[in-house]
Amino acid sequence: MQNNPADQAIIAKSRSISPIWFLPCIAALLGIWILFQNITHENEQVTIHFKRADSIIVDKTKVRYKGVIVGTVKKVELDEVDGVNVIAEIESHAVFLLKEKSQFWLVSPKASLTSISGLDTLFSGSYINLLPGEGEPENEFIATDEQPISIPDNALLLTLKSKSAASINVGTPIFYKKIQVGEVARVRIDKSGQFINIQIFIESKYSHLVKQQSRFWNISGLNANLSRAGIDFKLDSLTALIAGGITFNSPASSSPPKADKQYQLFDNIHDSEQGLSILLKLKDTHNLPNRAGILFKGHGIGRIDKIRYDSNSQLFLAEATINPAFAEMMTENAQFWVEKTALSFSKIENLGNVITGDYISFTHSQQYQQETPQSEFLLAQHKDSNNELTSVTLTADNADGLTEGAPVTYKGLKIGTISTLKLSKGSQHIKVLLNIKNKFTYLINQQSKFHLSSGLDFKASLTGLELNSKPIQKIIQGGITLYNSQRVLEKQASEKQVSKNNKSSPFNKTFYLYSSKETAKLGKNAFASPLNVTLLSKELPSVSVGSPVYYHKLQVGEVSALALHDSSLMQTSLKINPQFKHLISDSTVFWNISGIKVDASLSGININTDSLLAIAAGGIALELSSKAIANKVSTGQYRLFDSFQQATNPPKQLTLTYDDAFDLKAGNKVKLQGLVVGEVNQLKLNKHNKVIVTLDIEPQYFNKIAKQGSRFWIVRSNISLSGTKNLDTLISGVFINVSPGKGNLMASFKGETNEPLLAQHQTGLPITLLANNAGSTDISSPVYHRQIQIGEVIDKRLNSNASGVEIIINIYPQYAHLIRTNSVFWPASGFNLDIGITGAALKSTSLSSLLKGGINMSTPDDQKLQPASNAFSSFKLQIEIEDEWLQWKMKIPNGN
Structure with missing residues (x-):
C-alpha cells in the first residue's frame, strides 16, 4: 500500500506570545508605581529646637495642625550649644505647611491668673502645634515659647500710642460697651523710646464701630480715690483687673478711620473727655x-x-x-x-x-x-415736687403717734407724707394734712379709710404671741396707712381717674383717722355700742369671759359675763359687735363648741373639736336657722344648746324594755346596718322593775326604725372556738343593733339580749333531723351541700320520750328546692380516722366544721328525682358516712 502525501502531518512553529508572560509584566508595572509613590509621597523629617524637652515622648508626642495629627516625634537629642533638638516626621500630605516662617510650640496644661489652656492634654498628653507661615520650604525651626497671636481674616488693624504699657499685654481684650470686639496683637517701644506702640485688631464684624474720632482708654486694674468722704474705687470687671483691658467710644456722626490713623490711649474715661x-x-x-x-x-x-x-x-x-x-x-x-x-x-x-x-x-x-x-x-437743696402732690385732709382725736414728715403708706408702699399737724377751729380735734403723690391719687375713694401705723404690732392670746416689726424708720416716726376694702378696690379697678373739681371728689372730703386697722375695717360702726345677748342653759358651758362668739367661724363677738339666773339656770352674757347686730333675730340659735369630744374604738380614736382656741378658751357659735325649735325660754332669753344638731334638728325618742340592763349605759350607740342612727339617752326602772331604755334617734332615721316588727338587740363581743365577733365593743362598749320592721309607726319595743337566730330574709324551709344524740352540733352550726352552706341549725331538743334528740334546721329560701323526700343527712362535725395496712387516713369536711360542727346532705342519683320536702318533715341523721354519698351528682333544677 502506498502512502498518500495528503495524509501526512505537517509540523509548523507558532509565532504567538504565551499568556504566561503577562504576569511578570503586571508585577513590574506595580513595582514601578509603588516606587513612584514612595518617591513622590515620602514623609519628611524636620528638626525643631526647644529650650527644654519636658513632656515630649518619642513615638507618642504628636504634631498637630488645626487638631489634625500631621506628624510624630521620632527622636530627641541634645543640642551642641543649648536646648534640645526634636526630630519629627511630618506626613507627606502636610509637607506643604513647612515654610520658613512656620511656627511650632508645645501645648501642655497651663493655668495662670489670666487664662487656663491646654486642659485637653491632661488626657491625651502634650503635643506640638503647627502654625503655617510664608517663605521657602524649610525643615529646621526654632520653637516659640508661647502660642502666637492669630489675627482673624479681614480684621481691622490699628495702632494705639501710650505713655506706658501699664497692664497692657499681648492678648489684652478690647471692649466696646463691655463686649469684647478684639485683642492686643503686639506691644513695642517706639523708636524714639518715649512712647509705647500698641498694635490691636478689631474683628471684621465689629470694624464699623471704629470711627475717625474714636477715643480709647485704659480700664485695666482698680481705680481708687481717697478723700475725706471716704474711699471711691472703680472696677470695670474681674477680667480687666487681672488681664487688663481697653475700651473705646465712637461719635455716631464721625467718618470711618484712615488707613494710617494712630489713636491716643488715655489712662481713663475722664482724660478721654468723652x-x-x-x-x-x-x-x-x-x-x-x-x-x-x-x-x-x-x-x-x-x-x-x-x-x-x-x-x-x-x-x-x-x-x-x-x-x-x-x-x-x-x-x-x-x-x-x-x-x-x-x-x-x-x-x-x-x-x-x-x-x-x-x-x-x-x-x-x-x-x-x-x-x-x-x-x-x-x-x-432738695427736690422740687410741689406740682407732683395732692393734698388730703384728715381729722384725729389727738396727735399721738403723728409727726410731720412721717410716711403715708398703702400695703407697705410709701404714697405720700404727713405735711402739717394743727388744731381744728374748735380746738377739739387735730387737723392732719397729707401730701399724696399724684400717681397714687387713684387709690383714694369716698369709702377709703386711714389709720395709724406703728413700727411694732404686738398681739398676745391663748393662741400664742405674735410680734410684727416694721423698719426702724417706721418704729421711730410712725405714720399713717391707707386702707381700702374689697368693694373699694373693685371700684378703683373701673375708675382710675378722679376729678379734683368734682364736688364728690374725695379730695374735698375730710377723712377720719382711726386708731387701728381693726377699727378702720369696722368703719362707722367702730364707735357704736355692741348688742348684749343673754343665753340660758342647765349647766355652765366651758367658756370664760372673753371667749369668742362665732358665725361660720368668723368671730362676731365675745362672752362678757357668766352668772346664775333668777330661774336657777346658768346665764351666759354675750356682746355682739355692732356690724353683726343683724345676725340676732327670732330664728337665731346658739350652741356650745367648747371642749373635746372623743370617740374610741378598734378602728382608732376620733377626736372632734371646733378649734384649738375652743379647747383652751371655749367658744359659742350662732346660726340663723328656719328649723330653730324652742330656741328661747319662756322668759324670752335664748337657749344655749349643746350642739348644732340639738339646736336645729333635735333627736326623736323611742323606748326599749329589758329584764336586765346587762352592759348598756347612756351614750351607747344605736346602729342600723353599721350606720350610727342614734344613741342611748338614759336607763331607768319602771314600777314592774323592768329596765326602760330611752333611745335618741336622729330624725331622718326615726320613721324607718320606729315601725311595728322592728327588732332591737344588744351586740357585745363573743369569743369562742368557732371564731370571734365584735371585738371593738371591748373598747367602745356594747351597742344596740336594729332590724327595721314594716308595720305601723310605734315608739315602744321589747328589747332582745342576743341577735335573732334568723334574719327575716333568711327564713326558709324548716326540717327536723332525728338522731340518737346531738354530737358536736350546736345552735347556728352550718348545713352543707357540696361544702356550700345552705342552712343552719336553729334548735335542738330531746324527743317526747327522751329516747333521742330532734335537731331543727333551717334551709335558706334559695336552697329549699335541694331538699327531696329521699335526701340523706349525716354529721360533718369532727373528723374520721381510718387505719389499715397501708396506713392511716384522716378525713374532715373543713376546719370550720371541725370547730363549729355541722351537717352534710346530698340526694341519691340512682333513682329519678323525688318530690321536694315539705316544711317540718323529719329525716334520720345518719351516724356514719358512706363513700358513695360523696359521689352523688343528682341534678336538681330550681323550681321543680
Whole structure:
C-alpha cells in the first residue's frame, strides 16, 4: 500500500506570545508605581529646637495642625550649644505647611491668673502645634515659647500710642460697651523710646464701630480715690483687673478711620473727655466732696470733677462729667439736688452719707425730648415736687403717734407724707394734712379709710404671741396707712381717674383717722355700742369671759359675763359687735363648741373639736336657722344648746324594755346596718322593775326604725372556738343593733339580749333531723351541700320520750328546692380516722366544721328525682358516712 502525501502531518512553529508572560509584566508595572509613590509621597523629617524637652515622648508626642495629627516625634537629642533638638516626621500630605516662617510650640496644661489652656492634654498628653507661615520650604525651626497671636481674616488693624504699657499685654481684650470686639496683637517701644506702640485688631464684624474720632482708654486694674468722704474705687470687671483691658467710644456722626490713623490711649474715661461737661451752681459745699457722684434713680451717671468758688456770683461752681448715654436728658427743666443725711425722730435718710459724703440726685423732665439742651444748672437743696402732690385732709382725736414728715403708706408702699399737724377751729380735734403723690391719687375713694401705723404690732392670746416689726424708720416716726376694702378696690379697678373739681371728689372730703386697722375695717360702726345677748342653759358651758362668739367661724363677738339666773339656770352674757347686730333675730340659735369630744374604738380614736382656741378658751357659735325649735325660754332669753344638731334638728325618742340592763349605759350607740342612727339617752326602772331604755334617734332615721316588727338587740363581743365577733365593743362598749320592721309607726319595743337566730330574709324551709344524740352540733352550726352552706341549725331538743334528740334546721329560701323526700343527712362535725395496712387516713369536711360542727346532705342519683320536702318533715341523721354519698351528682333544677 502506498502512502498518500495528503495524509501526512505537517509540523509548523507558532509565532504567538504565551499568556504566561503577562504576569511578570503586571508585577513590574506595580513595582514601578509603588516606587513612584514612595518617591513622590515620602514623609519628611524636620528638626525643631526647644529650650527644654519636658513632656515630649518619642513615638507618642504628636504634631498637630488645626487638631489634625500631621506628624510624630521620632527622636530627641541634645543640642551642641543649648536646648534640645526634636526630630519629627511630618506626613507627606502636610509637607506643604513647612515654610520658613512656620511656627511650632508645645501645648501642655497651663493655668495662670489670666487664662487656663491646654486642659485637653491632661488626657491625651502634650503635643506640638503647627502654625503655617510664608517663605521657602524649610525643615529646621526654632520653637516659640508661647502660642502666637492669630489675627482673624479681614480684621481691622490699628495702632494705639501710650505713655506706658501699664497692664497692657499681648492678648489684652478690647471692649466696646463691655463686649469684647478684639485683642492686643503686639506691644513695642517706639523708636524714639518715649512712647509705647500698641498694635490691636478689631474683628471684621465689629470694624464699623471704629470711627475717625474714636477715643480709647485704659480700664485695666482698680481705680481708687481717697478723700475725706471716704474711699471711691472703680472696677470695670474681674477680667480687666487681672488681664487688663481697653475700651473705646465712637461719635455716631464721625467718618470711618484712615488707613494710617494712630489713636491716643488715655489712662481713663475722664482724660478721654468723652463725657458731657456741665456746670452746677451751689451756695455751699457742706459735706459735698470732689468726685461726688451724680445718681439717677440710684444709678451713677456722672461725677463732679472739680469745685471752685466764683466771687462774682458768690456761688460755688462744680464742674461735672455726665455719661454720654444720658446727655439728651440735660435740658432746661432738668433738676439737680443734694441728697443729705437726715437723722431725727421723725426722719432717717441717707445715713451712709455720714461716711461717704453727700451725693447729687438728678431727674429729667417728662418732655425732655422736646426741650432745649442746657449745660448750666442751679443745684437745689432738695427736690422740687410741689406740682407732683395732692393734698388730703384728715381729722384725729389727738396727735399721738403723728409727726410731720412721717410716711403715708398703702400695703407697705410709701404714697405720700404727713405735711402739717394743727388744731381744728374748735380746738377739739387735730387737723392732719397729707401730701399724696399724684400717681397714687387713684387709690383714694369716698369709702377709703386711714389709720395709724406703728413700727411694732404686738398681739398676745391663748393662741400664742405674735410680734410684727416694721423698719426702724417706721418704729421711730410712725405714720399713717391707707386702707381700702374689697368693694373699694373693685371700684378703683373701673375708675382710675378722679376729678379734683368734682364736688364728690374725695379730695374735698375730710377723712377720719382711726386708731387701728381693726377699727378702720369696722368703719362707722367702730364707735357704736355692741348688742348684749343673754343665753340660758342647765349647766355652765366651758367658756370664760372673753371667749369668742362665732358665725361660720368668723368671730362676731365675745362672752362678757357668766352668772346664775333668777330661774336657777346658768346665764351666759354675750356682746355682739355692732356690724353683726343683724345676725340676732327670732330664728337665731346658739350652741356650745367648747371642749373635746372623743370617740374610741378598734378602728382608732376620733377626736372632734371646733378649734384649738375652743379647747383652751371655749367658744359659742350662732346660726340663723328656719328649723330653730324652742330656741328661747319662756322668759324670752335664748337657749344655749349643746350642739348644732340639738339646736336645729333635735333627736326623736323611742323606748326599749329589758329584764336586765346587762352592759348598756347612756351614750351607747344605736346602729342600723353599721350606720350610727342614734344613741342611748338614759336607763331607768319602771314600777314592774323592768329596765326602760330611752333611745335618741336622729330624725331622718326615726320613721324607718320606729315601725311595728322592728327588732332591737344588744351586740357585745363573743369569743369562742368557732371564731370571734365584735371585738371593738371591748373598747367602745356594747351597742344596740336594729332590724327595721314594716308595720305601723310605734315608739315602744321589747328589747332582745342576743341577735335573732334568723334574719327575716333568711327564713326558709324548716326540717327536723332525728338522731340518737346531738354530737358536736350546736345552735347556728352550718348545713352543707357540696361544702356550700345552705342552712343552719336553729334548735335542738330531746324527743317526747327522751329516747333521742330532734335537731331543727333551717334551709335558706334559695336552697329549699335541694331538699327531696329521699335526701340523706349525716354529721360533718369532727373528723374520721381510718387505719389499715397501708396506713392511716384522716378525713374532715373543713376546719370550720371541725370547730363549729355541722351537717352534710346530698340526694341519691340512682333513682329519678323525688318530690321536694315539705316544711317540718323529719329525716334520720345518719351516724356514719358512706363513700358513695360523696359521689352523688343528682341534678336538681330550681323550681321543680
